[in-house]
Amino acid sequence: MVICSLWLCLTPAYGDPGYPSGLIRDGGFVQIHCFDEDKAPVVQQVLRDYFDVLDDSMSSKRQRLYSIYVSRSSIKYGVDPFILASVMIQRSGLSWVLEEGGYYGLMAIDWEKHRRWITEDHPRVQSRRVLCKPVINVRIGADLMSRNLKRSGMNYDVMIRNEYDDFPGAYEVIWEHYRNMARLFRERIEDDRF
DSSP: OHHHHHHHHHHHHHOOOOOOGGGHHHHHHHHHHTTOGGGHHHHHHHHHHHHHHHOTTSOHHHHHHHHHHHHHHHHHHTOOHHHHHHHHHHHHTTOTTOEETTEETTTTEEHHHHHHHHHHHSTTOOSHHHHTSHHHHHHHHHHHHHHHHHHTTSOHHHHIIIIIOOSTTHHHHHHHHHHHHHHHHHHHHHHTOO
16 A cells, blocks of 8 residues: 555656556556665666576676666666666567667667767767677667657657567567566565565
8 A cells, every 4th residue: 555655656756657557566666666776686686587587598797787787777767677678688689799680789779770869978889889888788778768768758658669669579578578577576575585
């Protein structure tokens, strides 16, 4: 009840983040807790555990670094860390060396389409080579997601459909990954394991 009350109090200030109907409860819970710096270790552990399940050949160091990049970038740009990670998983398969069809890095960023604002707003990123560095790619992906979310009326569902559903089944895959991570996060917070 307290969480619902807090969610209702936060909604007018930040707007309804718009999750698909089956994920409103999980998305609301994530929104309440994920931007709290004290919960960053929980977010990072959930991401590490999920990355490990998806790719058990990924080193623990890479899992840890990716989880830190996602957690910090989501806080900086005000986007749900598990949606950021879900898009990253769906688009690149966690491959930081992705170079396919004009898309680059973990977040599969379209360099030609976004080069102008990237080079203006992120002056150190003047080439695809720099864009492909994981920490930079995730940061720019979070910035892009924040812009896309604003263009979508602060509605994650609309944003995913309009901006990231560019391959058959992408929409469903993104939300399936999200559901898994959001529920794991909720369990960890409610169990107070950390």
